[in-house]
Amino acid sequence: MATIGDVARVAGVSRSTASYVMTGRRTMSPATQERVREAARSLGYTPNAGARALATKQTMVIGLLAQFLEDEFAPAMLQYITGVTGTARELGYDTLLVSEPDGAHALKRLTDSRMVDGVVLLNVAHDDDRLPVLRATDVPGVLIGLPGDPSGLDVFDLDFAESGRMMVEHLAALGHRELALVTQPEHVVARGGAYVWRLLDAAQEEAHRRGLRLHAVPGASGQPQIGQDLHALLDTHPAVTGLLLHNEAAAAALPSVMYARGLQAPRDLSVVGRYSDEFARTFSLPFSSIESAPDRLGQLAVRRLLHRIGAPGDGSPPQVLLLAPELVDRGSTGAPAPR
Amino acid sequence: MATIGDVARVAGVSRSTASYVMTGRRTMSPATQERVREAARSLGYTPNAGARALATKQTMVIGLLAQFLEDEFAPAMLQYITGVTGTARELGYDTLLVSEPDGAHALKRLTDSRMVDGVVLLNVAHDDDRLPVLRATDVPGVLIGLPGDPSGLDVFDLDFAESGRMMVEHLAALGHRELALVTQPEHVVARGGAYVWRLLDAAQEEAHRRGLRLHAVPGASGQPQIGQDLHALLDTHPAVTGLLLHNEAAAAALPSVMYARGLQAPRDLSVVGRYSDEFARTFSLPFSSIESAPDRLGQLAVRRLLHRIGAPGDGSPPQVLLLAPELVDRGSTGAPAPR
DNA sequence: CTGAAAGCGCTTACAG
């Protein structure tokens, strides 16, 4: 591989001059510039990333710390990943994807060894053990997912509480009086999925405020079981006219369950979910839903991170940004049938 | 951040001695060793990855070049990614995930700048434009996916031809005489998905050899359309008793289509698919299938790559490894109903 | 058993 020294020699200039031409950090006579560029071209010169990183203290790489949890829905996960890597690349950064089970350890490894200029934490849990590591390092980091204590951190997440309220509000406005909410399985909450009860609590509260009944039930994350869960739910609460889904497996399974029971939305049952449009398309889900916008969250997070990297300690305070939910109308809700 | 110089000073030894202790590449008196280790511990020393890479010419990072194609099924994609990153990490490597649309350009960037010690190419097309770049560099690389011309390259893929034969064979042995095969949409073939016709051709041939009828039809990659495609197929060929699926969307949609038509497997229709067990679980698919083993392919590919990195030009010839298909029996095939 | 020195390939103050 050609080095900057080779380029300099071929162009007949000093290494520093060659370097300045490549980085463009100095005005240079057009003639010299051209000679250097031509030399670089003819040698197929590309700067050695490691050497450059050592000299500039910038790797132009960010770390993406993901956790591939069981029962996690793959499509959503992949969307976060593509959102982050895509945005990073557009802005000149590559992405190191790390998914070790021991996230705290992985984070420490990346930051201590200066492999990356910053990190994005995915799947942030309520009491995430990566946060102490992040707080202790001077490598900038941003979170996708709101932890219990976000103090001092930049956080991006969907506003789950507002989402819960919005779902209830929407059905209440249509005249529904009895609702059911299918949430994630309990072990998802147990491992730190606080978003589950953030949505749930807000929905309960809103229902209470409006004098509605709301039955909240956890559902399985896999199909054979979730189908039965849905049947059981509808058997147990025959007066329910509005169904809220905060469980992707439930959303995927519901069409066949409804088909089996001869139910149509919104004629017999109004349905509103909470998942991404991409997810809806993959599974061709006919239900209105609150968009979870994983790509947008990834993009926002990366932009913020690069700002932190570019302007370390610029005084702008850490910020928790909760994305306002948007309801994508797919026509699955309407007034309840008269009875 | 502490450097090796800091460690040396605190331990009262030279930098080289400190380095030798850290790398373990020289025998050392236990006393010195302990002093150095203690100094490193107290300073929280971790070697700077960039500096180490510059000195050793090893980054301990591999590049994973993925293409996020439209209509690609996310679950499968994520499995390849986790297979590669997981195996790499186990063996001491981190993974740089790159998914730019211009794969050839991305590959050139990674290899020219020596950001990685080797690369894994995912989604390899029949005439993949990344291959010339890979052949031109001395950075080792392996492919997941068989291209039209694999000469000189290490390739890992499922044996799609054998898979096609196996599916036909399996149903033929049960007594089926008329089969249908739902393949990927035409544009997947058009963009280089040679595996589609590798399976198809072999299936056709095997059917012909056994005197069976085999209707091959492309199916859409999304749900609203693929459901109609399946209905149309069953309407058009009422004598079909065995259905082969080489299309994940079709597999996901089939249960509800069969339900709608009052069909049960294997009573009314024998079904065998070609997808991963993970995929089957996510969608709770009740059909027997040929395992596509994305995690295993990822693992094999990384192991091979690291072998190439560790032993460059050791003379062992490049190898195309086609994984022998295995049929996972989920009880969806049986003898055709007597008519 | 250990150290002084060179070198990996860049960038960038410092000088002219």
Place this chain on the structure above:
DNA sequence: CTGAAAGCGCTTACAG
């Protein structure tokens, strides 16, 4: 407008 030199933080022949 350009160059010689120092330095980034490691590793590793070379010497003793």
